Each structure stands twice: as structure tokens, then as C-alpha cells.
Amino acid sequence: MARPLASTGFPVSEEDHPIMQGTTALPAARQTPNTARGAVRAFARVTAWILAGLMLCGLSAGAARAQVTGIIVGPGAERYRLAVSPLKNLGSRPDTERLSERIADVIADDLDRSGWFKIVDRSAYIEDPRKTGIRLGSFDFRDWTTLGAEGLIKGGFETYGGGRLRFEFWLYDAFRQTQVIGKAYSGEMRDARRMAHRFVDEIILKLTGTRGVFDTRIAYVSTGKDRFKEVYFSHLDGTEKKRVTNNRTINMFPWWRRDGKGLVYLSVKTGKWQVFGFDLVTNRETPIARGDGRGQWSPDGRHLATPLERNGNHDIYRLNRAGHVVERLTHHPGIDTSPTWSPKGDRIAFSSDRHGSLQVYVLEVATGAIRRLTFKGSYNTSPDWSPSGELIAFTGRTNGVMNIFTIRPDGSDLRMLTANRHNDEDPSWAPDSRFLAFTSDRSGSRRIYTMRRDGESQRRLTGSAAGDTNPSWSPRLQ
């Protein structure tokens, strides 16, 4: 049987077992009865235990940072200095996969991408890893505080036959010389990077109060040298790029299903534009409806909002799962496109040139009432409503180039997140509503980037042949 695309780490069960600090024995895995997750369990390869109890305080002993949570997330906040030690081989097998460096790189890269941390220069490390351990008491914190590290990440691994392995990761407060997080993960070698991403998400949860988003995916469109546009998805660091479409035509506007196990996109593979659904578990593509733009599933997954063209005119329609029109939501000769649902599903933001310039509007689904949201500029489009509901991100043209903005759904608090002489387009929110993916041509051709919602920490995600566009950030993956 062909391996489903989703099997690289989509359904992963994780069980947390808080135990007393300092305990080193792994607790036995608890079997939680949960019939709904039965099918998911069949895929499960990663199991995690908390090794040590979560500490109550923040990491830093610095006077200005008595409490870490809430301090490091603000714009302009000083970045927290973390050291990431190479991982220690805890087993007897040689490290043929170079896990020691590679996985430390994954952790350091994720932490750096978040923008909340400054990774202490790893060439400066003075500890001799052969003579030290990874658990409390088996190394000297002064080897790290000397380098200015406020926090220290240590980890170890053991590989087994059959491509299996186990990780043990620790986050220490280097000044207080205490454990903050301990986690163990076991599974298959091909999920090694994913286990590291999950540990970073735990660190971010601990230090910011909200879980990180590194164990998610970003779907996007890649243009090949042959100029065909196909849908792919990858990790945030661009690794494990998986191809979804392969029809050698044009495929656009991928958007994740709310359960993270499928995508919708627009394709002209049949010679007409059609919305297709792709199920990542069954690996099956299904035509949904004729379509003429980006489709987004409602939060309850029952309806697809998408523009449809009739006689050259685009309006927003609501379709059911079978692709039948339930309701025409807009009735205007202007171009109405880019519908995006509020998290409650009661409103839809969209863009329209109905009053001459292209602006973002908000529609009440129940009443059909439409309110104009944006007033500044003459080209505001591709809105995406944040999962938290607080903000709507959109693309706006300023001085002839596109930039990313956010605005509150009541029209207040307009902010410009990007400001350069190149084009930044197509924002897509991360599931934590703190990060955005977008397209930029700042490097010459179009690429996918991520940034925080305050515009900080803009990092490139992809770099494929002729360009990448239309990012969609996945929900959290189970």
C-alpha cells in the first residue's frame, strides 16, 4: 500500500506524565481509552512523556526578568539567550545519521525563527560533551553562564534496530541551575526532526503561555522550471517537502481543511477551473465544484466559501461539502474574491472593487449585511481572518508595491507589517495567531516567508526553482 502523504507525522499521539523533578526513570505509557482516536493511533509512532515536572517560575534569574512568561513575547523585547548543546549519544550504536548536530540544528533554527530567542554562538561552547552528561548534576552550569546563556537545552538519543530511536530533551534555567522542561520522544528515524519541533513547541508553550507552531506545515504553490504550478507542503523550515498535485497544469490557492488532514485548491487540470479537495490520509483527490478563486472551509467544516464567476462577474458563494451552491452571498457587478471566515463562522471577510478601488469588506452571513473594513489605499485584498478572531491580515498596495497589513474586524488598529520596495502578498495565519506566512519577491523571485504578527522575525521558508506563492499555514496537527 502506498504510503499516504499524511503519514510523515500527521496523526501523532502524545501522552504527558508529569512526575517529580529529578526522577529519571521513564514512566510506563498509559493507555487512555479513546475510541475516536483509534484510527489515528494506527499511525502513531511518536510517544512522549514528560520526564520532569514543570517548574512554576520562569527561566531567568536576572533582576529584570523575574517572570519570563509574558515578557519575551512583546515587540522589541530583548531576546532570551539560549544555548543548544549538541545531543549526546546515550546508546552503543554509532551516530550514523549525525543526529547529534542535526537535531541540535533543528532546535536552534526553530528557536531562532520564532524571534524570541538569541542562540548563543555554538562555536563558542566550551564544555567537553564526552565528559559531561545531560541530566541535572552531570555537567557544570558555569560552562554556559560564562557564555551569557540564560537557558540551556541539552538532549540525548539512542538508536535501535528497525530504524527506531528515542530522544530525551531538557531545558534548564542556567542561572537558577534548575530543570524547566524534560521530555522524551520515541518513534521512527524519519520523524526525528518532528520530535525536535515538538520539543520546541513545548519550550514556547512554557515560556510564552501558548504552544509553538513548529510542528505544523505550510502548503504553497511551487512553479517549476517548466512553468507548471503544483501544490506542495513542507515543514516551516522547508524540509520534507511533499507534492500534492502532479497534473502539469496550473494549481493555485491551496487552503487547509480545518482538521489539517486535507486541502482544497483550484486547478485547471481539466481545462476549466475547478476546486478540488485532497485528503492526505486516503491520498485521494476529489472534484468539489467549478471555482474561480480561493476556497476556504467554514470553521465547522460544513461549507466552502469561494468566488464563482458568472458572465465575467465574480461573487462569493457558499457551497456544501458536495459542492452544491447553498447560497449566493454577494450580489454585485464588482469583483468579489478571497472569502475568509471568522472563527465563529458568523462573518466572512472578502475583497471587492465594487466602489472603484479594491477594498476589504465584512459580511454578516445571517443577514447578508456588508460593511466596508478598509479605507486607506486603493488595492486591499486577500484577507485572512486570524484563528483567534482578533485580527484580519490582508495585502495592500502602497507606493506601487504590495505589503502585509493587519486590522481589527471593527476597522481599528490598522498596522503595516512589512515595508520594503518589493512585493509582500497573500498572508496566512499560523494556528497560534502570532505568526503569518506570506509571499515575497524581495530575493528576486517569489518565495514563502514567515514573520511574527508584529512584523518582526521575517524569515524565508522556501527557495525552489521559479517561485513559490499562495502559502496556507496548517492547523495544529494531532
Next chain:
Amino acid sequence: MIRRASELLFCCIPLMILVACAAPPVEPEEPAANVPLADGTSGESRSGGINEGDLAQQGLAVTGQGSLDALKEGAAPQTGVLADVYFSYDRSELETEAREILQRNSDWIKEHPGVQIEIEGHADNRGTNEYNLALGSRRAQAVKDYLVTLGVAPERFSTISYGEELPICGENAEQCWRMNRRAHFVVRTQRPAS
């Protein structure tokens, strides 16, 4: 491939006569539509006072090639007897020059009642993919509407937008953008399956 060959055959004979006799004036930068026929190339024959050449043998498309087909073949789409029309940035209104071209195109379409015409709408790469897809629809529709006012039955047309996805020019310059802001015509012998 077979279908395309039959389309070519279907159109060739009347086309040759039309092009040779009427020689419709077209955009000078559209070489495919302004072909010297009796230039001694292979594939021509002499019959009465009419020079007849086989455009297909000269490697020229007479029907106009679909942009998506051209993409699949890794080639630039070729324009046939129906010349492309161009638009201003972010606009779908027909300019004077476009209306003149469409007048000529409508004459040809009326003289060939057996063919279906697909009108492709295109945009340049400024702006978002999605808005440009809609803008291309609007352009294709504007062209269709105008051809209908010139007396062509609306059933003869189908429209599709490719937005900014199938540019024929890749530079970031106005000259190039204008070439991409176009409506392109594909002559088909029958209504495409719906």
C-alpha cells in the same frame, strides 16, 4: 493531438483563401497573422490566380493555440488569424485599437459559422494571483460582449481566465506587462465538452 490536427485541417483551406485574398490588416508585431504566402516555401500550390500555402507546414498556427496547451508543450502560445487585444493596467475597458481588432475578428468569425471561439483573458503579474484571475475573466467577458454587439451569436464563445499565470513575456517592464494584459483567441471546430 489528433483533434488539433483535424482542427487545423478544417480551418486551413478557407483560411488560406481568406488570408490570401482579404489579407486582413493586423498588428504588425503579430507575425503569425501576417504571413507572406506565395514566397516559394514548400507546401504551396498554384491554382488559378490564387496562391495557396499550407500554414501548418510552415509551422504556423492558424487557429490560435490555447495558452494552456502551449504551456504543456513548453512553447509560447501562437496567435492565429484572430489577433490578440491588449488592455491598460487594472482595466478591462476596450480601447480604440482593441475595438478595431475586434471588428476584424468579428468579420472573420461571422464568415466561419462552424467554429467555436474560446476567449482567454490574461493579466500582468502586478497584483495578487486571485484578483488577476478575476480581472482576466472580466477582460474576456468584455471582449465577448463587444463581439456580440458586433453581431456574433453569444453561443459561439466560451471564456476562460488564466489571470497572471500564463505570461508571454517575463520581464518586469511596462512593454512586457502590456503584452501580458491581453485577450487571446483560440478557434475550435466544436464546442468544448462542458
